[in-house]
Amino acid sequence: MRVTPFEQLANLDRRVHDPARLSILTALSACERADFLFLQRITGLTKGNLSSHLSKLEEAGLVETEKRFVNKKTQTLVRLTGEGRETIESYWREIQELRKSATSWQTHMSVPEPVPG
Amino acid sequence: MEIQDLDRIRFVTQRFGDLQGLRHLVPLGLLLLSGAGAAWLASWPLVLLQAVSFSGAFALMLGARRYYRSTFGEVEGSRVRPAAQVYSLSILSTAGPAPQIEPALPVSQRCMLALALIPPILLLFTFLFWPPWITMESDVIVDPEWHNMLTFSLLKTVVPQMIYPLCGSFFLGIWWLRQRRLSQSYHLAMGVLLSGLFILQPTAAHLGVALLVCGASMVLAGLLDHWQLVQVLGRGQED
Numbered sequence: 203m204r205v206t207p208f209e210q211l212a213n214l215d216r217r218v219h220d221p222a223r224l225s226i227l228t229a230l231s232a233c234e235r236a237d238f239l240f241l242q243r244i245t246g247l248t249k250g251n252l253s254s255h256l257s258k259l260e261e262a263g264l265v266e267t268e269k270r271f272v273n274k275k276t277q278t279l280v281r282l283t284g285e286g287r288e289t290i291e292s293y294w295r296e297i298q299e300l301r302k303s304a305t306s307w308q309t310h311m312s313v314p315e316p317v318p319g
Numbered sequence: 320m321e322i323q324d325l326d327r328i329r330f331v332t333q334r335f336g337d338l339q340g341l342r343h344l345v346p347l348g349l350l351l352l353s354g355a356g357a358a359w360l361a362s363w364p365l366v367l368l369q370a371v372s373f374s375g376a377f378a379l380m381l382g383a384r385r386y387y388r389s390t391f392g393e394v395e396g397s398r399v400r401p402a403a404q405v406y407s408l409s410i411l412s413t414a415g416p417a418p419q420i421e422p423a424l425p426v427s428q429r430c431m432l433a434l435a436l437i438p439p440i441l442l443l444f445t446f447l448f449w450p451p452w453i454t455m456e457s458d459v460i461v462d463p464e465w466h467n468m469l470t471f472s473l474l475k476t477v478v479p480q481m482i483y484p485l486c487g488s489f490f491l492g493i494w495w496l497r498q499r500r501l502s503q504s505y506h507l508a509m510g511v512l513l514s515g516l517f518i519l520q521p522t523a524a525h526l527g528v529a530l531l532v533c534g535a536s537m538v539l540a541g542l543l544d545h546w547q548l549v550q551v552l553g554r555g556q557e558d
């Protein structure tokens with residue numbers, strides 16, 4: 203049975219399908235590691251918000267955090283795990299499929315039904 | 320969250336080091352400006368300018384790194400190969416295919432590569448674009464045997480003309496490597512202008528002028544890079 207775009211949308215990975223987490227994962231996918239301050243600046247999130255999203259992503263196994271001391275201050279470094287990289291790639295593939303599916307669905311719905319008789 | 324926002328996030332993260340204009344292009348431009356001052360050692364105010372530019376360049380190189388780290392954070396980079404960018408029209412491009420990530424060359428190796436390329440590029444321009452209107456003192460060269468022409472006065476005329484296309488190529492290279500983005504078009508404009516200045520009347524091809532123009536261009540480009548970074552990263556939200 204053909205899956206509708208709406209069902210595909212509902213099946214998107216909710217760990218990724220969130221504006222804040224998507225921007226965090228997009229930034230991390232473009233580098234090896236980034237520190238907390240950079241992620242806060244690039245995403246525009248507050249410290250509390252960013253910490254919360256990073257915790258969720260770490261619980262889901264998508265990111266890893268590492269703390270180190272630089273000039274007597276704690277620096278938190280974040281990187282994508284292997285699963286995290288696969289997940290974000292898979293997410294974009296699904297979005298691509300969803301886009302095609304939505305376009306063909308729209309075409310299908312715009313064809314007028316034949317008049318009986 | 321727009322797709323363009325994600326694309327911008329990705330670009331700035333990939334190019335975070337390159338966009339730190341106060342660390343790279345501005346000091347390099349100041350060094351060229353100090354060289355321009357050296358070409359005109361007739362008056363002491365220019366000597367003072369030379370000294371200030373030279374020391375300012377080194378101070379900036381040392382201090383800017385700390386500034387960027389404490390203000391905008393740190394990124395330990397890897398880049399997606401240019402081949403990954405073929406999907407620019409696709410929604411997939413905003414994240415980029417991760418398996419094509421390769422480690423970027425360290426800065427020291429990139430500098431060595433750039434320095435190694437300068438002599439062959441200079442030679443190439445010299446032989447390909449040997450301007451027939453070069454003058455030695457006030458005489459027009461008509462002798463086709465070039466090896467008789469290698470005098471100091473000739474070099475004084477040729478070298479400044481070569482600086483323009485060299486600098487122009489540098490900017491065009493940056494524009495190309497930064498994915499030919501619209502936001503980077505100032506590098507394209509400077510590259511085209513400086514390369515075009517190669518076709519100059521010899522009397523205008525003074526070494527000091529060439530270094531001044533190229534140095535000022537680099538300082539401007541570096542400030543624009545820095546401004547871009549500040550626009551995107553801005554001020555973080557406070558709790």
